[in-house]
Amino acid sequence: MKILVAVKRVIDFNVKPRVKADGSGVDLANVKMSMNPFDEIAVEEAIRLKEKGVAEEVVAVSIGPAKAQETLRTALAMGADRAILIQTDDEVEPLAVAKLLARLAEEEQPGLFILGKQAIDDDSNQTGQMLAALLNWPQGTFASRVEIDGDKVNVTREVDGGLETVRLNLPAVITTDLRLNEPRYASLPNIMKAKSKPLATKAPADYGVDTAPRLTLLKVAEPPRRQAGVKVADVDELIGKLKALGVVA
Amino acid sequence: MTALVLVEHEAGQLKDATRGAVTAAAQLGDVDLLVAGENVDAVASDAAKIAGVGKVLVADDAAYGHGLAENVAPLAARLMGGYDAFVAAATTTGKNVAPRVAALLDVMQLSDILSIEGPDTFTRPIYAGNAIATVRSSDAKKVITVRTTAFEKAGEGGPATIEKVASEGDKGLSSFVGAELSKSERPELTGARVIVSGGRAFGSAEQFHALLDPLADKLKAAIGASRAAVDAGYAPNDYQVGQTGKIVAPEAYIAIGISGAIQHLAGMKDSKTIVAINKDEDAPIFQVADIGLVGDLFKIVPELTEKL
Ligand SMILES: Cc1cc2nc3c(=O)[nH]c(=O)nc-3n(C[C@H](O)[C@H](O)[C@H](O)COP(=O)(O)OP(=O)(O)OC[C@H]3O[C@@H](n4cnc5c(N)ncnc54)[C@H](O)[C@@H]3O)c2cc1C
Numbered sequence: 001m002k003i004l005v006a007v008k009r010v011i012d013f014n015v016k017p018r019v020k021a022d023g024s025g026v027d028l029a030n031v032k033m034s035m036n037p038f039d040e041i042a043v044e045e046a047i048r049l050k051e052k053g054v055a056e057e058v059v060a061v062s063i064g065p066a067k068a069q070e071t072l073r074t075a076l077a078m079g080a081d082r083a084i085l086i087q088t089d090d091e092v093e094p095l096a097v098a099k100l101l102a103r104l105a106e107e108e109q110p111g112l113f114i115l116g117k118q119a120i121d122d123d124s125n126q127t128g129q130m131l132a133a134l135l136n137w138p139q140g141t142f143a144s145r146v147e148i149d150g151d152k153v154n155v156t157r158e159v160d161g162g163l164e165t166v167r168l169n170l171p172a173v174i175t176t177d178l179r180l181n182e183p184r185y186a187s188l189p190n191i192m193k194a195k196s197k198p199l200a201t202k203a204p205a206d207y208g209v210d211t212a213p214r215l216t217l218l219k220v221a222e223p224p225r226r227q228a229g230v231k232v233a234d235v236d237e238l239i240g241k242l243k244a245l246g247v248v249a
Numbered sequence: 250m251t252a253l254v255l256v257e258h259e260a261g262q263l264k265d266a267t268r269g270a271v272t273a274a275a276q277l278g279d280v281d282l283l284v285a286g287e288n289v290d291a292v293a294s295d296a297a298k299i300a301g302v303g304k305v306l307v308a309d310d311a312a313y314g315h316g317l318a319e320n321v322a323p324l325a326a327r328l329m330g331g332y333d334a335f336v337a338a339a340t341t342t343g344k345n346v347a348p349r350v351a352a353l354l355d356v357m358q359l360s361d362i363l364s365i366e367g368p369d370t371f372t373r374p375i376y377a378g379n380a381i382a383t384v385r386s387s388d389a390k391k392v393i394t395v396r397t398t399a400f401e402k403a404g405e406g407g408p409a410t411i412e413k414v415a416s417e418g419d420k421g422l423s424s425f426v427g428a429e430l431s432k433s434e435r436p437e438l439t440g441a442r443v444i445v446s447g448g449r450a451f452g453s454a455e456q457f458h459a460l461l462d463p464l465a466d467k468l469k470a471a472i473g474a475s476r477a478a479v480d481a482g483y484a485p486n487d488y489q490v491g492q493t494g495k496i497v498a499p500e501a502y503i504a505i506g507i508s509g510a511i512q513h514l515a516g517m518k519d520s521k522t523i524v525a526i527n528k529d530e531d532a533p534i535f536q537v538a539d540i541g542l543v544g545d546l547f548k549i550v551p552e553l554t555e556k557l
């Protein structure tokens with residue numbers, strides 16, 4: 001089986017995002033960018049399935065600017081076999097990303113398509129579900145455990161009430177949650193090796209997908225800021241405050 | 250404008266999150282509800298009592314018994330022929346189903362909205378809530394998930410009429426195997442008035458529970474956790490508060506041994522009062538806390554529980 005993994009280049013999770021003064025967006029100039037953390041988990045899961053002998057090939061895919069090559073090289077250094085960049089400088093919304101990935105799935109015929117559950121920049125949490133809908137494949141979202149079983153996959157999902165397990169026909173779409181695995185760091189030799197792994201560059205037009213946005217960004221604002229309050233000296237004072245607020249009787 | 254709201258339910262109980270979604274939908278126009286499930290008469294009649302609802306559409310079929318998105322989404326997409334907006338709560342159920350509906354309708358979903366500024370214009374958090382985007386949708390139909398802490402819960406009213414709708418049947422793509430749901434006598438995290446939340450500092454599951462359970466009992470509070478505490482196995486995944494966990498906004502949120510990473514703040518900074526207990530006086534959590542106490546939680550928490 002072949003596994004496709006979608007990886008997005010996003011602001012590094014350790015950076016505190018700053019809203020631009022003119023309200024046109026978040027300032028990404030000179031900001032550290034990395035692979036979306038959930039996508040690292042997706043790549044790791046695909047590689048583990050290959051190491052277990054369940055998958056033969058892992059292909060990493062990204063849609064974004066030329067710099068997204070770095071993100072794909074990271075995936076290759078982790079252990080993906082080849083990469084595809086659908087290059088564009090335009091903002092591509094989840095629906096259009098899902099359409100591009102769907103076309104790619106038709107071309108590559110993977111058994112699994114693994115995505116992150118959420119990109120930490122747009123926080124949309126929708127691309128994987130949309131991809132599954134477009135392909136008419138089942139979806140195992142927010143996965144904390146993935147177990148291939150013949151022509152099915154059992155996926156344990158992190159849901160609001162706890163955990164839930166579903167059994168899906170293959171091919172299927174999976175989106176990762178935090179507890180699925182702990183992604184490896186790429187070793188230096190593997191980073192070197194990744195430089196010679198194949199990375200194909202395409203354009204959205206190659207797939208005949210209209211990527212025109214459906215949403216217009218009118219404004220980006222800072223959220224209301226909380227003021228730091230007071231420090232109390234001890235537990236008695238804390239209880240006094242809690243009583244004053246009516247939190248305790 | 251007419252909106253169809255997905256009713257969330259479990260074991261015959263209507264979930265409160267539905268009420269926030271109804272309030273948001275009512276700002277768009279007339280509201281009907283969709284109950285998809287198996288043996289859902291009780292849920293349908295409870296849903297019909299939500300204020301402001303016109304009709305409750307009920308699809309009662311084994312195919313909908315566990316809310317599988319592969320089965321529910323085509324049903325919702327068919328019914329959307331008669332509506333302008335599909336609205337669901339931004340819970341794991343809503344997040345699973347709504348984007349699948351959106352793609353079937355060829356619509357770009359508006360995720361986790363905070364407010365409705367006009368028929369096409371919405372605000373939503375991006376970058377872990379460090380920025381609030383105002384976006385206008387050009388799609389003819391809207392598909393929306395709603396941050397339930399940002400909208401009042403719709404109250405009781407009605408009763409609305411209940412109408413059976415045909416099932417789309419089982420698509421045969423997926424099946425339900427089982428669930429391990431957390432059982433607790435405590436209030437549900439997203440509905441609790443008070444939350445005590447623990448972080449990595451507790452050091453073990455034993456200490457997490459030995460210290461937090463009695464405190465939560467005294468305060469009639471729900472228990473939450475940071476990602477680090479969940480990853481370390483101190484608490485189950487459904488306790489996680491944050492950007493990628495649950496969004497909460499209780500009367501009081503008491504963060505204990507939690508540093509205050511932006512991903513954690515994203516889930517709790519709209520709480521009415523934030524209390525932080527941390528031994529590091531420079532911990533970022535103090536920048537958002539209304540009341541801070543610097544010190545060792547292993548001393549402070551037992552003393553607090555004792556004195557309450
Ligand atoms: C993609 C992604 C998504 C994420 N999503 C979330 C999310 O939804 N929710 C979330 O919480 N995190 C999330 N995180 C993780 C987040 O970045 C932090 O790593 C995490 O919140 C830290 O948890 P913590 O505060 O418990 O641990 P730490 O940051 O290690 O903080 C422990 C704190 O305890 C204090 N302490 C230690 N000992 C004591 C003591 N004896 N008494 C009192 N205080 C003590 C320390 O001073 C410190 O401030 C996410 C990360 C990523 C990359």
Ligand SMILES: Nc1ncnc2c1ncn2[C@@H]1O[C@H](COP(=O)(O)O)[C@@H](O)[C@H]1O
Nearest residue numbers: 006007063115116118119124125126127
């Ligand atoms: N531009 C992109 N390139 C590659 N993968 C993407 C892109 N956008 C979204 N994804 C995938 O979709 C997941 C969910 O993103 P989102 O729906 O935007 O929250 C991410 O974790 C990625 O796996």
